[in-house]
Amino acid sequence: MAQVFLSLGSNIDRERHIRAGLDALAGQFGALQVSRVFESVAVGFDGDNFYNLVVGIHTDLPVGQLALRLREIEDANGRLRAGPKFSARTLDIDILTYDDLSGTVDGVKLPRGEILKNAFVLLPLAELAPDAVHPLERKSYRQLWEEYDQASQELWPVSFDASGG
Template sequence: MAQVYLSLGSNINRAQYIRAALDALAGQFGDLQVSRVFESEAVGFLGDNFYNLVVGLHTDLPVGQLALCLRGIEDANGRLRSGPMFSARTLDIDILTYDNLTGAIDGVKLPRGEIVKNAFVLQPLAEIAPEVLHPVEQKTYRQLWDEYDQASQKLWPVEFNWP
């Protein structure tokens, strides 16, 4: 079984859609490793704040089938794909890593570049997988978070209960 880390985000009815995504992921994959939920300002556009978190899970699905499954969860939760890339969304689920795979696999670029660029991905990933090595950087997520310019993006934990 592959170890996979996903990022989840929402800035429309945030708590509702994050809970729905966690329910769907748990139903599909079983036990989840779930970070705290963080609130952050929108990046790349003006919009309402996001809720973001990282989820770890195990799966036998190949990368392409996993991506289709995640897209189905997004679509079932009202995700619209007709607007600009950087825009408000009910739910965004991205594959961050799939084991230690690198490169374009089934149309998915691994590891996802956002890991080292966005605090709302790196901090929750460092929280649940502090000793795991980034497959390209060859540093742990804790090391990467410690080296990150933490003042560059506003991010704060929020009270969130699931299930």
């Protein structure tokens, strides 16, 4: 079984879509490792703030089939794909890492570049898997976060009950 880390984000009806995404992932993959949820301003466009988190799963699905399954979950949550790359979205699920694979696998670039670029990806990943090592940088996510310019992107943890209770 591969260890996979996913990023989830939403800035449209955020709580409902993040919760629905987590429920769908748990239904598909069983027990989830779930980071805290962080709120951040939209990056790359003017829009409502996002909720972001990182989820760890184990799967036997190859990368391409996993990507299709994640796309189905996004679509089931009203994800619209027309329009600019940087825009509001109900649910965005990206494969960050798949074991220690690197390069383009089944059309998916691994590890995802946003790990090193965006605080809203790196911080929850560093909290969830601090000692895991980035496949290309060969540094732990904790170390990468410590080296990151933390003042460059503002984000803050939010109270979020994934069970809906």
